[in-house]
Amino acid sequence: MIDRRGRYFVKDAPLYLRPRIDPPLASLLEDAPFLHSLADALGSPLNVLLPEVVAGNAERFRSVYRRHHLAGRVYFAHKANRSSALVRRLAACDPAAVGVDVASLEELRHALGCGFTGDRVMATGPKDAEFLWLAARVGATVNLDSLTELDQLAGLVRKYRLARTDVLVRLSGFESDTGPGGAGTRLLSRRSRFGTPAAEADGLWRALERHADSVELVGLAYHLDTTGLEEKGRALERCVLLMDECRARGLAPRAVDIGGGFGVGYVEDAGEWQRWTTALSEAVLGIRPPLTWRGHGYGLRNEAGTVRGTAALYPAHRPTAGPDYLDALLSRSAPVLGRPPATLLLEHLHDLFIEPGRALVDQCGLSLARVLEVRPAGDAPDRYLVRLGMNAGDVSLEEHGVLVDPVLLPRGDPGHGPTDDAPVGVHLVGNLCLEADLITRRLVFLPRLPRPGDLLAFVNTAGYVMDFHAHHAQHQPSARTVAVTRDDGAGGPWRWCPDENYWPLTHPQGVPS
Structure with a gap:
């Protein structure tokens, strides 16, 4: 074909971004009648979660700990998903191995209500007085973002005669030399509005000594907004060296918290x-x-x-992600001491804390949307607008820069119309009367043209995409969330219950196991 400037184009082949789908999510997608029955009963949009998968993911992270002979705990970053089922399933895991990272007062209350005890909770994020008080009251570990938070926490502990509170201090702005013996190029990690710059650590140590009656330093923390292994390795090594400084001053930290950012591979190919x-x-x-x-x-x-x-896109294909990324980080030689971080932690008898969010709910769920209308796009004869029973706030792919194709689940016999068996490009639009309500801005290729009544399944949405930015404009229904399980492992029928009704020791029907 020829564009308006007279240039010739060969008709494009479909540009797919097909999702990575692992079991048991793959088995769930194969049962299209079951998913249609859920959407028929509960409406569109609908979120579907697999609680058992989150426990399996936690175990895969723990296997990396065992491979490197490390102690410590995996904390689920609760902000990745609002689900009760996922948090309750993790609460049923080994208490010494799995905890929860809460970033607000309401997340803390939710985690406690889902079965976590205070000693398994890490309180992170910006904190007000109420959040700090409840965290200290239940015995949570408080990950302090600043000197101001430290002073405020210590004041609350004294005022209300609370037990001495375990704390970590979050650092940022790490520097390191890359040359032999630490005499090379000076590198600085990217700036962050969170944490205290490592260069100002002396002020932190003095404040911790001043508040020794109220708080106990149990470790140092960082969370870098980067996928770079080298930058994270430099930060981990610097924390180990700073903990030596703490010990020289009489403090006794024992853990390094390296945050999250382990990533997920969304696209298979x-x-x-x-x-x-x-x-x-x-x-x-x-x-x-x-x-x-x-x-x-x-x-x-x-x-x-x-x-x-720069393309504001999540790297949707990641050959090294999740537990494999953690393994690579722990195995990579650090720049100054020249030994892998796992070795440094072992030599210093330090525990390792991590806070995966997206990676811990990898393959834990999907979001269903009913096809409401299909019509020509108008700008090209072979492109269509597909209006769905959801809006961009229900599945915030665009907000997080995640590009991945949905899976088409036809209702009944797909038929054999003139376009049924040919790949087709569609623009997915939402149910709000807003020009900006696009489920995805890109042209999505599907194996055939969908029809009203079909479902589109957006796969692997449990990490941030499912409910991180849901809203209630125009009184459109927000997505309900259900948990699905199988009675007899992989071979039994799928059963479901509302997310809030799931408990690890109970079948969805409420009959004790």
Whole structure:
């Protein structure tokens, strides 16, 4: 075909970004009648969770600890999902191995109500007085973001005669030398508005000594907004060295908390991800038709024939993610001491704390949306608008830069119409009367044109995508959430219950196991 400037294009082959689907999520998707029955009964949109998967993910992280002979605890970053079922299932795990990281007063109350005891809770994030008081009252470990929080916590402990509270202090702004013997290029980790710069650690140590009657330092923490193994390795090594400084002052920290950021691989095929991102750059340059609604560039722009900017996209294909990423981090030699972080932790008898969110709920759920309307897009004869029974706030793929195709679940016999068996490009739009209500800005390719009544299943949405940005505009229904289980392992029928009714020791029907 020929564009408006007279340039010739070969008709594009479908640019798929098909999801990675592991068991048992794959088995659930194969049971389309069951998923249709759920959506028929509970409406669209609908979130479906697999609580047993989160326990399996926690065990995979724990296996990395055992491989490196490390002690410590895996804390689930609760902000990744509001579910009760997931938190209750984790509460039933080994108390010494699994905890929960709460970033608000309501998350703390929810975790306690789901079965976690205070000693298994890590309180992180910005904290007000109420959050600090309850955390100290129940015996949670408080991960302090600043000197101000430390002073406020110590004051509350004294005022209300609470027990001495375990604390970690969060650091940022790590520096290290890369040359032999630490005499090379000076590197600084990226700036963060959270944590105390490592260069100001002396002030922290003095404050901890001043508040020794109210708080006990149990470790140092960091959480870097990066996927770079080298940068995280430098921070971990620096924390180990700073803990030596603490011990020299009479403090007794015993753990390093390295936060989260272990990642998830959403797209199965690396080649599909590479082809799509390459095509995006070509579309921005105008050497191929647009891949997105109104030519949106996801942060890329055309400046005089050159692509500028940075794509604001999550790296959807990640060959090393989750527990494998943790293993790689612990195995990589640190820049100054020249030994792997796992070795450094063992030599110093330090525990390791981690706070995975997205990675701990990997493959734990999906979001269903009913197809309401299908019509030509108007800008091209072979593109369509597909309106769904959800809006962008119900499945915040765009907000988090996650690009992955949904799975089409036809209702009944898909039929054999003229477009039924041919791949087709569609724009997925939401149920709000807002131009910006796009489920995804990119053109999505499906194996055939969907029809009203079909379902689209957005796979692997339990980490941040499912309910991180839900809202109630226009009185549209918000997604309900259900937990699904199987009675006899992989071979039994699927059963469901409302998320809030799931308990680890009870079948969905409420009959004790």
